[in-house]
Amino acid sequence: SEAEVHDLPSTFDEFQTYYGSAPRIIGFKEHCQVGLLMEDDAKKMRLAPAGLFNTGTNLLFNLLKRNCKVSSSSSYEPIDWMVPWGKHYSASHRGQRFARFHEQVNVSEVLPVVVVRDPYEWMKAMCRHPYVMSWGRDENDEEEKFDRFNMFKGDDPQYSCPLLVDPDTNETVPVMVKAHGQKFPSLAHYWNEWNREYVELTEEQVPRLIVRLEDLVMYPK
Incomplete structure (x- = not known):
């Protein structure tokens, strides 16, 4: 699912008024900066996009492939095009559902990167x-x-x-x-309930990163 970039504010100053002056990544401090993912665990991790329809999950995948240099000891590609339970399925489906060609993936070795769009x-x-x-x-x-x-x-x-x-x-x-x-x-409940499942995941349950589509468009690197 791709997002229409023409809906974004027309100038960078206007963008910063709406969305702030820097990208925001939920989970980055907890999981990356403080080393929640130990080195051996990080080598097993696969990055995989998730998000509602029309949030830019394909854009996110392409940016991850282009910008992330991932060294992985996993037998699978270090960057997948979606989480094993399906990129448009909510977090409660993790480990309960497996998309085609993902039946053998160990979900504990997947780091979801969830993209959220202005509601x-x-x-x-x-x-x-x-x-x-x-x-x-x-x-x-x-x-x-x-x-x-x-x-x-x-x-x-x-x-x-x-x-x-x-x-x-x-x-x-x-x-x-x-x-x-x-x-x-x-429709508002759909946006809120779907995203809330990922936001409310605790460190003990599963690490995850949450990014904004608007930041992907304005700060793609």
Whole structure:
């Protein structure tokens, strides 16, 4: 899933106003600077991207390949194109699900690099390219009733996407990620709950790095 860079602020000064003057990496201090990953463990680690649809996971993979010089004792490539449980699956799927060609990967030897996008820009991107996500009027609807964009009625601005609350019922507009078998109360809930699983991982559970798409675009090295 690729992200549209034209949504970013038009000038660097404007970018810094929104996102700060330096990249932010959650987990870098804990896992890299203080040596949480011991040398022998680090040699076994594989870097692997993860992120929601439309967050730039392919961009992240290409930047990792281009900029990271990784020495690995693993029998696999030191930089994978996604985490073994699937790059668009949340952290709770770690060790519970294995993507094709990743069935034999030891998840304890994978360092997820999670990319997060500004939620407002991400929601607009999901309206343009929803992938396997769809909307439904009632979160109890049967799966086949979750037709893409079935909540949006012509050019009426009160029904424009992203639509978080149905103006007819004053209820949140649920979304369903069919391939994952998941439902969320709204598109905002989807962004929040998915990312929160990675943010709330403790050092004892699994090391992970979290980066921002906006930083990848403005500070690619």
